[in-house]
Every structure is written in C-alpha cells, then in structure tokens.
Amino acid sequence: MKSSAKNGSLLALSSSPSTGLEVRLAARPVGLPNLDHFDVVEVDVPAPAPGEVRVRNLFMSLDPGMLMLIAGGSSLPMPRYEVGEVMYGDALGEVVSSADPSLSEGDLVVHRFGWREYAVAEASAFRRVDKAAYPSPSMHLGFGPVAYIGLMDAAGLQPGDTVFVSSAAGATGSMAGQIARLKGARRVIGSAGSADKVAHLTGKLGFDAAFDYHDGPVLDRLREAAPEGIDVYFDNVGGEQLRAAIEVMNVHGRVAVCGALNRQSTARPDEGPGDLLNVLGKRLTIRGFTLWDHLDRAAEFGEQFRDWLREGSIVYDETVISGLESAPEALLDLVRGRHTGKTVVRLGS
Amino acid sequence: MKSSAKNGSLLALSSSPSTGLEVRLAARPVGLPNLDHFDVVEVDVPAPAPGEVRVRNLFMSLDPGMLMLIAGGSSLPMPRYEVGEVMYGDALGEVVSSADPSLSEGDLVVHRFGWREYAVAEASAFRRVDKAAYPSPSMHLGFGPVAYIGLMDAAGLQPGDTVFVSSAAGATGSMAGQIARLKGARRVIGSAGSADKVAHLTGKLGFDAAFDYHDGPVLDRLREAAPEGIDVYFDNVGGEQLRAAIEVMNVHGRVAVCGALNRQSTARPDEGPGDLLNVLGKRLTIRGFTLWDHLDRAAEFGEQFRDWLREGSIVYDETVISGLESAPEALLDLVRGRHTGKTVVRLGS
Numbered sequence: 001m002k003s004s005a006k007n008g009s010l011l012a013l014s015s016s017p018s019t020g021l022e023v024r025l026a027a028r029p030v031g032l033p034n035l036d037h038f039d040v041v042e043v044d045v046p047a048p049a050p051g052e053v054r055v056r057n058l059f060m061s062l063d064p065g066m067l068m069l070i071a072g073g074s075s076l077p078m079p080r081y082e083v084g085e086v087m088y089g090d091a092l093g094e095v096v097s098s099a100d101p102s103l104s105e106g107d108l109v110v111h112r113f114g115w116r117e118y119a120v121a122e123a124s125a126f127r128r129v130d131k132a133a134y135p136s137p138s139m140h141l142g143f144g145p146v147a148y149i150g151l152m153d154a155a156g157l158q159p160g161d162t163v164f165v166s167s168a169a170g171a172t173g174s175m176a177g178q179i180a181r182l183k184g185a186r187r188v189i190g191s192a193g194s195a196d197k198v199a200h201l202t203g204k205l206g207f208d209a210a211f212d213y214h215d216g217p218v219l220d221r222l223r224e225a226a227p228e229g230i231d232v233y234f235d236n237v238g239g240e241q242l243r244a245a246i247e248v249m250n251v252h253g254r255v256a257v258c259g260a261l262n263r264q265s266t267a268r269p270d271e272g273p274g275d276l277l278n279v280l281g282k283r284l285t286i287r288g289f290t291l292w293d294h295l296d297r298a299a300e301f302g303e304q305f306r307d308w309l310r311e312g313s314i315v316y317d318e319t320v321i322s323g324l325e326s327a328p329e330a331l332l333d334l335v336r337g338r339h340t341g342k343t344v345v346r347l348g349s
Numbered sequence: 350m351k352s353s354a355k356n357g358s359l360l361a362l363s364s365s366p367s368t369g370l371e372v373r374l375a376a377r378p379v380g381l382p383n384l385d386h387f388d389v390v391e392v393d394v395p396a397p398a399p400g401e402v403r404v405r406n407l408f409m410s411l412d413p414g415m416l417m418l419i420a421g422g423s424s425l426p427m428p429r430y431e432v433g434e435v436m437y438g439d440a441l442g443e444v445v446s447s448a449d450p451s452l453s454e455g456d457l458v459v460h461r462f463g464w465r466e467y468a469v470a471e472a473s474a475f476r477r478v479d480k481a482a483y484p485s486p487s488m489h490l491g492f493g494p495v496a497y498i499g500l501m502d503a504a505g506l507q508p509g510d511t512v513f514v515s516s517a518a519g520a521t522g523s524m525a526g527q528i529a530r531l532k533g534a535r536r537v538i539g540s541a542g543s544a545d546k547v548a549h550l551t552g553k554l555g556f557d558a559a560f561d562y563h564d565g566p567v568l569d570r571l572r573e574a575a576p577e578g579i580d581v582y583f584d585n586v587g588g589e590q591l592r593a594a595i596e597v598m599n600v601h602g603r604v605a606v607c608g609a610l611n612r613q614s615t616a617r618p619d620e621g622p623g624d625l626l627n628v629l630g631k632r633l634t635i636r637g638f639t640l641w642d643h644l645d646r647a648a649e650f651g652e653q654f655r656d657w658l659r660e661g662s663i664v665y666d667e668t669v670i671s672g673l674e675s676a677p678e679a680l681l682d683l684v685r686g687r688h689t690g691k692t693v694v695r696l697g698s
Contacts, residue, residue, distance in 0.1 A: 276587040
C-alpha cells in the first residue's frame with residue numbers, strides 16, 4: 001500500500017476542502033490480497049455542479065464479500081473492483097455542499113461510492129436517511145436487511161424451525177441468529193471461530209447453542225447441538241459447514257446462501273453442497289440471494305428493527321475502525337475473523 | 350434370481366386364482382444389483398376379507414429411482430426396499446373380486462403394491478381411475494405429473510425461459526421437455542445417451558437442440574446448445590451435467606432435482622453442484638422434489654395432459670416389457686439407458 005499526496009501537501013479537513021483521500025485497488029491479487037494491493041491517493045474534490053451534492057463521509061462499511069469483488073471471478077452478484085479504481089461500497093455521509101434542491105447541507109445520506117473521504121455526484125445517487133432513526137448513525141450501514149431477506153425470503157423461515165447460522169458472530173450472522181429467534185425459531189445454533197465468540201453467541205446474543213468450527217468435525221458438533229436436525233441453514237461460509245448442515249437437515253430443509261467465506265478466505269474452489277442424494281431425498285432447497293434483488297423489503301425490516309432496538313430485544317454489535325487509511329488492513333482482519341459484529345470505518349473526527 | 354413354486358405346481362391364471370407370482374428383493378447389493386438380488390416367488394392369493402378387494406395387475410411401473418430404494422442409503426424420499434419383501438411401486442390393475450361397496454369387479458385401479466400379479470388389500474388402498482381417460486390404460490402410470498410439478502413448482506418455469514433437461518429421452522425427461530415447450534419455454538435442450546435418442550429428441554419430441562452426453566465435455570456441448578445460457582435445469586442425473594448446467598446458468602436460474610441417475614448407475618458418491626460461488630453470484634435455486642409432496646397438483650396435470658393428447662401436441666413414449674419375471678432384467682436395462690420413454694411391465698394376457 002502506498003500513499004501519495006496529489007499536490008505534495010495534506011490539507012486540513014474542512015467543510016470545503018479542495019482535496020480528499022480515497023482507496024483504490026492497486027493490483028488484482030492471485031489468492032488473498034495484502035496491503036500492497038491497495039493504494040491510498042489524494043485527489044481533488046470538485047465543487048458540486050448544478051444537480052450535484054458534495055458529501056463528507058462519516059462511516060463506510062466493510063464486508064467480507066468485498067474479497068470476492070477483489071478476486072474478480074466469473075460469476076459475481078455485483079461488478080468486480082477494477083484496478084486503479086476506488087473500492088465502491090456502502091457509506092454514510094453528511095451533505096456539506098448542495099447544488100440540488102432535493103438535498104440540503106447537513107442531511108445524512110447513504111450511498112455506494114465507497115472508500116473515499118468525499119463523494120461528489122448527482123443528488124439522485126444519495127438516499128437521505130432519518131438522523132433520529134437509530135442510536136448510532138452507523139446502524140444505517142448494518143446488515144440486518146440482508147439477514148432478514150435471507151431468512152424470510154430465501155429460506156422461508158417458519159415459526160418452530162431449528163436454525164443454524166455460520167459465521168454467527170459476524171455482521172450478518174449475529175443479525176440472522178437474533179432475527180430467527182425473534183421470528184419464532186424453536187432453536188438457534190451458531191458457529192464461530194473462537195471460544196470468545198462462542199461465549200458471546202450463547203451469552204449476549206441469546207443463541208441456544210454454539211460451537212467453534214475448529215473443534216473437531218463440524219458434522220459431530222452440529223449433531224450434538226441439533227439432535228433433532230435443522231430446518232434452516234443461513235450459510236455465510238460454504239465448504240465443510242454447508243456439507244454438515246445438509247447432512248443434518250430435516251426433510252424440506254432450506255439453505256440460504258449468503259456468503260462463501262470459506263472460499264474467499266482460502267481462495268480454493270469449494271466443492272459445494274456435497275452429495276446430491278440428500279438434496280433429492282430430503283427435498284432440500286438451496287438458494288443464493290443478495291439484498292439487491294429485494295431492496296423493496298429493506299424498509300419493512302427497518303421498522304421491525306427499530307421496534308426491536310426500542311424494546312431491547314436485539315443486540316447490535318459493531319467493530320469501529322478509525323481512519324480511511326486503516327480500511328485495507330481492517331478488511332484483511334475481518335476476513336481473518338478478528339472482528340465481531342458489523343465492521344465500519346469511521347472517517348474524520 | 351430364483352423362481353420357486355410354493356406348492357410345486359403352477360396353476361393356470363383365472364379370475365379366481367389361488368396363487369400368484371411376486372418379485373422380492375433377495376439381497377441388498379453392494380454397488381449395482383444383478384439378477385441374483387431378486388427372487389420370483391409363487392404365493393397364495395387369499396380371497397378378499399370384508400372391506401377388501403382382490404386386484405389382478407395389468408401394468409406395473411419401472412423407475413430408475415427404484416435403484417436408490419434397493420441400495421437403501423441414509424436419506425431417501427421413500428422407504429427403502431427390505432430384503433425378503435416385495436418391491437413396492439405403482440401398478441395398475443383390475444378389480445377381480447370385491448368385498449367392499451366402494452369398488453366393483455371390472456373397476457380399473459392404481460395402487461402402490463408393486464411387483465406382483467395379484468394384490469389383496471383394503472379397498473381404500475386402491476384409487477379408481479377412468480378407463481376412458483387415455484388411449485392406453487398404462488398412461489395412468491406415466492411420469493407426466495412428476496415432470497409437471499418439477500417444472501412448474503420446483504423450478505418455477507416462466508414463459509421465455511431456456512430449459513435444459515437431462516436424461517431427456519426417459520420417462521420423466523421426455524415429458525419435461527415437451528411440457529416446457531407447451532408452457533412457453535423459449536428454447537428446450539435435451540441430453541441423452543445415444544445418437545438415436547438425440548435424433549428422437551429433436552425429431553419426434555420437438556426439442557430445439559439435443560446432444561449425447563458421451564460426446565466430449567458436457568459443458569462444451571451445453572454452451573453450444575445454449576449460447577444465451579439456461580434459466581431452468583430439470584436434473585435427472587446430477588454429476589457432470591448438473592455442474593455444467595450451473596456453470597451455464599443465467600442469473601436467477603433454477604434447478605429442479607428430480608433424480609440422481611449418475612449416482613445410481615455408478616454407485617459412487619457424487620460431488621453435487623460444484624463451486625458455491627455460482628449459486629451465490631447468480632442467485633441460483635437448487636431444489637429437490639418428489640411427486641408425493643405435491644399430489645394435489647397431479648389432477649391439474651391430468652386434465653392438461655388429456656387436452657394435449659387430444660390436440661396431438663404431446664407425444665407419449667413407452668417401452669412395454671412382458672411378464673412379471675422380466676421385471677428385474679428390465680429394471681437393470683432401464684438404468685443402463687436401453688429404454689426410451691416410460692417403462693412398464695405388462696402382466697397377464
């Protein structure tokens with residue numbers, strides 16, 4: 001990773017800066033990326049043209065799925081990152097200068113312009129959000145909607161289901177397990193990568209059972225945790241955990257495929273769901289999904305989530321990293337399993 | 350396979366026989382069965398007790414899925430065959446003696462008592478069918494409903510879809526391809542195991558394209574046949590064809606898993622759908638199904654099927670084998686790919 005100042009001097013941040021930092025993909029890695037695959041660059045920040053706004057970012061979202069977009073394989077749910085271009089992604093910012101009547105200075109907005117201190121673009125590319133909606137504005141970047149869509153639409157969660165969630169201490173998994181419980185699951189089981197995370201799942205997050213996937217065959221751990229089988233598997237990882245879940249699944253079980261962390265973190269092709277006879281014999285459904293196909297449902301979740309937060313019935317975990325330049329290292333740490341809950345980068349003061 | 354006459358003499362068949370033949374599973378094979386794994390046995394045929402009927406079978410259904418029930422693995426959609434017991438399965442017969450008011454002599458009935466000349470059981474175990482419904486009574490044993498449910502419910506066929514069907518010259522595949530076309534598919538592609546069958550698909554059955562899966566990598570053949578990708582895969586085989594289909598699938602593609610012939614005919618574990626990134630990236634749905642979960646839809650298909658037959662817009666293929674004792678060999682031939690269309694055994698004269 002190299003940092004370059006476009007004009008040789010770093011200017012103090014102000015509400016009307018002339019330059020700002022951004023992070024670009026410097027090279028496409030073979031296998032996993034390291035810091036050399038990112039550049040931090042200072043660029044001009046233009047004043048907004050008519051119809052545009054300038055937004056100062058407050059938080060940006062990190063997501064293990066970004067590794068897939070860095071690797072740039074053949075079938076991706078979103079465009080891959082291009083070398084030399086800014087890493088796009090969800091971010092939350094404040095309008096600091098507006099040349100469009102639809103947005104005013106001080107408005108809080110979410111957008112997809114990603115890893116940069118300032119974003120200047122047409123006003124329609126930004127969506128204003130309610131400043132008072134959540135205890136922390138970073139919650140607007142949360143993965144609750146993803147978990148909700150996966151459980152309700154992709155997996156068709158029914159009250160009474162036994163639900164297994166992998167990567168359950170992560171941003172999506174921690175939401176998925178809690179939402180499953182709140183939506184009537186009979187039993188919620190989580191897997192994670194350390195004893196601390198396992199304790200966190202059964203403690204603060206209220207999972208009925210949890211295990212460390214390093215502790216012996218996943219199939220054995222899952223059978224112990226789910227003696228009556230599972231009905232729904234919320235899959236963030238693929239690989240051994242997916243195959244174990246399918247083995248333990250009850251008739252008419254459903255897998256929502258949300259991520260393939262195993263594949264992403266090893267960069268090995270993954271054999272997928274294993275023997276087809278289970279899929280046929282138990283009439284299973286395995287379904288990949290992304291939030292982008294179901295954006296109409298996100299608002300429904302938002303209301304529900306606010307109610308749960310008010311009641312204190314859901315816990316929102318996040319890991320907050322400071323400073324744009326820390327983002328590449330934070331992304332690598334995220335994939336190494338070093339964070340709990342949602343990971344966001346806080347920009348500015 | 351051994352034949353044994355229970356009392357040392359074979360009696361001539363009549364409408365009131367005292368004995369009849371049945372086929373039992375003689376031993377559970379390791380790998381594929383051969384004729385030694387079946388016994389043909391002569392047994393007493395009792396007169397029906399009050400509430401029962403005696404049915405003389407006319408046709409019985411053979412199905413590649415029977416091999417799975419013979420192998421008796423851990424997750425089966427139906428009970429496995431037990432050693433020493435009759436091979437159960439769909440059969441069509443005529444009531445020859447009734448001790449229940451709900452059925453009369455001469456009624457045509459379907460049932461699940463399988464590989465035997467006579468079935469005696471409670472009247473409620475038999476379902477009367479309309480003698481005039483189809484040009485041949487054996488059509489009551491057809492797999493059209495399976496193909497229909499798989500396409501419409503498991504795969505959610507939409508007009509304009511490109512559909513790929515494996516084992517497309519078989520009982521289910523030949524129906525699936527034709528039903529897809531009749532339900533508005535834009536393009537229907539089939540695979541089969543010989544040049545004759547391929548010609549049959551694009552000729553008599555009206556497929557838009559077909560290939561022999563022995564002719565080089567399936568992925569290459571499928572790409573040639575479906576240059577714009579496929580939306581639905583009706584899977585009768587698993588293995589290489591499933592993986593190729595997933596590779597060629599368009600976004601939001603759907604796989605209906607109806608059979609696992611590849612697994613059944615090689616008795617090797619099958620690696621299933623391959624790399625999970627396709628499932629995630631293209632938001633695919635892979636769904637196992639059986640007719641038994643959707644029996645309420647079978648009648649709907651029946652009406653539609655009769656209309657298509659009347660219009661001449663659908664072709665019903667069958668291979669008819671004569672005599673109960675030929676059934677084991679015919680089942681093995683079926684799995685070896687030697688039959689086209691539905692395979693039935695005709696009993697009696």
